[in-house]
Amino acid sequence: MRYDFKLPDLAEGMVEGELVAWLVAAGDALKPEQPVAEVMTDKATVVIPSPVAGTVLELPHAAGDIIKVGATLFTLDVEGDMPAQKKAGGHTLDQGDAPEPAAQPEPSKPEAALAPRAPVAAATFEETPRGGKALAAPATRRVARDLGIDIGQVAGSGPGGRVTIEDVQAHQAHQAPRPAAATPRASTSTSTSSPAPTFTPRAATAPAGVDSEERQKIRGLRKAIYETMSRSKATAAHFTYVDEVDCENLFAAREKLAKVADKKGVKLTYLAFIAKASLLALQQFPKANARVDDQTMELVLKRHVHLGVAAATEPGLVVPVIKHADRMTLLELAFHIQQLGERARTNTLKPDELKGSTFTISSLGKLGGLLATPIINHPEVAILGVHQMQKRAVVLDDDTIVARRRMNLSLSFDHRVIDGHEGAAFAQAIKSYLEDPDLMLLETV
Amino acid sequence: MGARVDTEVLVIGSGPGGYVCAIKLAQLGKRVVLVEREAVGGTCLNVGCIPSKALISASKLVQQVRHAATMGIHVDGVRVDLRQMMSWKDSVVGKLTGGVGTLVKGNGGQILQGAAAFVDAHTARVTRAGDETLVGFEQVVIATGSVPTAIPGFAFDGVNVIGSTEALAFADVPKKMVVIGGGYIGMELGGVWQRLGTEVTVVEYMDQLLPGFEPDLVRPVAKRFKDAGGIVKTGTKAIRWDPNQSGSSRLLVTVEARADQRQETIETDVILLTVGRTPTVEGLALTNAGIPWDPKQFLQVDGAQRVKGGPGHVFAIGDVAGQPMLAHKASKEGEVCAEVIAGHHAAFDARAIPAVVFTDPEIATVGLTLKEAQAAGHDAKAGKFPFAANGRALSLNDADGFVRVVVDQQTGVLLGMEAVGPEVSNLVAEIGLALEMGAQAADVGLTIHAHPTLTEAVMEATNAALGQAIHALNR
Numbered sequence: 051m052r053y054d055f056k057l058p059d060l061a062e063g064m065v066e067g068e069l070v071a072w073l074v075a076a077g078d079a080l081k082p083e084q085p086v087a088e089v090m091t092d093k094a095t096v097v098i099p100s101p102v103a104g105t106v107l108e109l110p111h112a113a114g115d116i117i118k119v120g121a122t123l124f125t126l127d128v129e130g131d132m133p134a135q136k137k138a139g140g141h142t143l144d145q146g147d148a149p150e151p152a153a154q155p156e157p158s159k160p161e162a163a164l165a166p167r168a169p170v171a172a173a174t175f176e177e178t179p180r181g182g183k184a185l186a187a188p189a190t191r192r193v194a195r196d197l198g199i200d201i202g203q204v205a206g207s208g209p210g211g212r213v214t215i216e217d218v219q220a221h222q223a224h225q226a227p228r229p230a231a232a233t234p235r236a237s238t239s240t241s242t243s244s245p246a247p248t249f250t251p252r253a254a255t256a257p258a259g260v261d262s263e264e265r266q267k268i269r270g271l272r273k274a275i276y277e278t279m280s281r282s283k284a285t286a287a288h289f290t291y292v293d294e295v296d297c298e299n300l301f302a303a304r305e306k307l308a309k310v311a312d313k314k315g316v317k318l319t320y321l322a323f324i325a326k327a328s329l330l331a332l333q334q335f336p337k338a339n340a341r342v343d344d345q346t347m348e349l350v351l352k353r354h355v356h357l358g359v360a361a362a363t364e365p366g367l368v369v370p371v372i373k374h375a376d377r378m379t380l381l382e383l384a385f386h387i388q389q390l391g392e393r394a395r396t397n398t399l400k401p402d403e404l405k406g407s408t409f410t411i412s413s414l415g416k417l418g419g420l421l422a423t424p425i426i427n428h429p430e431v432a433i434l435g436v437h438q439m440q441k442r443a444v445v446l447d448d449d450t451i452v453a454r455r456r457m458n459l460s461l462s463f464d465h466r467v468i469d470g471h472e473g474a475a476f477a478q479a480i481k482s483y484l485e486d487p488d489l490m491l492l493e494t495v
Numbered sequence: 496m497g498a499r500v501d502t503e504v505l506v507i508g509s510g511p512g513g514y515v516c517a518i519k520l521a522q523l524g525k526r527v528v529l530v531e532r533e534a535v536g537g538t539c540l541n542v543g544c545i546p547s548k549a550l551i552s553a554s555k556l557v558q559q560v561r562h563a564a565t566m567g568i569h570v571d572g573v574r575v576d577l578r579q580m581m582s583w584k585d586s587v588v589g590k591l592t593g594g595v596g597t598l599v600k601g602n603g604g605q606i607l608q609g610a611a612a613f614v615d616a617h618t619a620r621v622t623r624a625g626d627e628t629l630v631g632f633e634q635v636v637i638a639t640g641s642v643p644t645a646i647p648g649f650a651f652d653g654v655n656v657i658g659s660t661e662a663l664a665f666a667d668v669p670k671k672m673v674v675i676g677g678g679y680i681g682m683e684l685g686g687v688w689q690r691l692g693t694e695v696t697v698v699e700y701m702d703q704l705l706p707g708f709e710p711d712l713v714r715p716v717a718k719r720f721k722d723a724g725g726i727v728k729t730g731t732k733a734i735r736w737d738p739n740q741s742g743s744s745r746l747l748v749t750v751e752a753r754a755d756q757r758q759e760t761i762e763t764d765v766i767l768l769t770v771g772r773t774p775t776v777e778g779l780a781l782t783n784a785g786i787p788w789d790p791k792q793f794l795q796v797d798g799a800q801r802v803k804g805g806p807g808h809v810f811a812i813g814d815v816a817g818q819p820m821l822a823h824k825a826s827k828e829g830e831v832c833a834e835v836i837a838g839h840h841a842a843f844d845a846r847a848i849p850a851v852v853f854t855d856p857e858i859a860t861v862g863l864t865l866k867e868a869q870a871a872g873h874d875a876k877a878g879k880f881p882f883a884a885n886g887r888a889l890s891l892n893d894a895d896g897f898v899r900v901v902v903d904q905q906t907g908v909l910l911g912m913e914a915v916g917p918e919v920s921n922l923v924a925e926i927g928l929a930l931e932m933g934a935q936a937a938d939v940g941l942t943i944h945a946h947p948t949l950t951e952a953v954m955e956a957t958n959a960a961l962g963q964a965i966h967a968l969n970r
Contacts, residue, residue, distance in 0.1 A: 178798035185933040195840040210906035
């Protein structure tokens, strides 16, 4: 007699599943509990066994098909009559009436049993190992379980080989990409569906247990950067705007003023001009000099500008802060940029000089490239990335092509509070000051 | 016919496994029905851990008062009002069981009184005094606990041969008591009545009291028990009991030495049978739900507390799911089980389950003993520190016993602790945490422990294992 197996709800709230592969072919004789198909839900891939013995009549779906819960997954020819089975509601199945697994609640765990219940059905769920003896704190073990990692496979970096949460996370990062909550069942069936390899990669012949990797601790400054960047990316809705600035006038202005500054012992860099231009632009666009208070859902506009100037150092990126930069002359800005940059390189900055910025400029100098997508210095809402100034061929209005000094600026904004046109206008303001530095005279304090 | 209730999860049994599981399930957003056929709180709260500890405390106080002369305190005419002691004990129990009911309901769980039996894999019938309720469920947690085990020749009758429950509710202090089974229940309850004046004889089949614990841990307990007039018959089998025709006591217990089969009789007024506990599966009709079981065995579970070989939606926790039969193990399993049912990635993965025995003095262990550690392949070393060298123990006038800590010498990792002495039931928690954290012995040894406290003994034993004890000679 025919027996239609209907797709059960494998996980709570599941309405459909995608057929990954058939593990049997039409005409195959099946034993009870024999795996028939792999079905992927939004949570995991599960192996569906046949609840009964029989011969496969129909496999009506192809790999990749989406099958609704309750729809027939496959059809068997079953010897004789189906045993009468009591259902949850207490009524008895008629002969020829297939069990309806979908109507029966099943455990919500992805690796849970899939077979329609029979009074003495053998367990088909993946057994969870008991009594883990991994040398790791309970919270670490929980993280590993949540990531679907067997903590016994994680190399411990702690004393005595203790596994830390960082070790677990590093282990996950080095694993082949797989869904975080991948079910262990998936691995039991892959061998049956993939063809035997005919080419043996060299790596497979390497001695077992030798990893070709080096582990570096994420500690100290690196850890601080790790956390700040993660937080920024996790909160701010970044968008980046890139524009090109003509620097001929800027070049001329700096040539002239640098000599004067030099006599005062100050190195007048382009960065000082860019800082000044940004500070003046911020006066017109105070929203870019702000932070988001997520708790109160408020944009906190700063009446002062503490300018962060990112600096690359041996241990990593630091952002020394020029306090009240908006009250400084160009020369003063140049002086402080120089001072803080020196102290950053010699690692002599005070903690106080590394916090409180309200807007940040990041210059890659000679490595400047064409464009970048700077990550906002949390909890700020905007950041300016400065690229290398270089001579480029520029087509003028009269169609002549000339060589001119040009520079790209990449500005990232938090789109939650600054819209595209505002960001663009802010960039244009900076650009206008840099293309015509004399304009800055009008605004300079 | 009665009503029908449909729920997401049915929890059968409201002991420290079941009620914790039900509360956790409710907190995780599951609809839960908790069924109890006797008193909410199960054995632990009603007739186990809690009332026994109440009587242990009370009886120890009696003993301390009687022996306070060393400290210059002379108390004449100490009188025990057993009725009042029992009523105080009952009030302690009442506070806790009432609290459990409040917590279950306060979290949104429903308590159903009655005995549950499976109708099929997704329905149970709950019966109480002829009233029936059908409970439909998606998942079920069996948390039915255990009952005292009887042995041939000694059927429980509630009067002559009693279990722990009756031994917590005597109306009068018996003159003589025979305890069959010198495990922790027998020794705890035997100790209670000994301190209240009963002449107690413990008959133990194995060759030492408290089998399973290292002999040197048991020695201070056996010594105090004997010094107080207790009689210990180890390596001895209880054969039968008869009414006593001639002597002053009501009953005669016949025992036989295992070594030479020599029999003797012991006069007693009551026989307390504490040879073990049997999982409670009777009456559940497990086969109706497709759950394999053997009346003599625990339900076998995996790390997610699922019953092995059963339908995947059947879970078991606590005593019914295997050794060790300890309330705190049941509670942990209950939490794990609830998280699994709620779809979390939970598993029972504890490195160690502490065991505490409220004898006089107390015994506590967690993790591996030296022998177990060596058998498991560790290059293990033990460090021991006697309470006789601990200032706080001496000032408590309670300095028998010691703390022993086991360390892996290669890795420095702590492996276990055993202790006998004052308050060791509390001291064991520190090493329990250390084991779960995968701590180095040095982590404990380098931690400042307040002076003068008993906890210093844990620190010193750990340092002794590292060869660095201050207040004991490092050998």
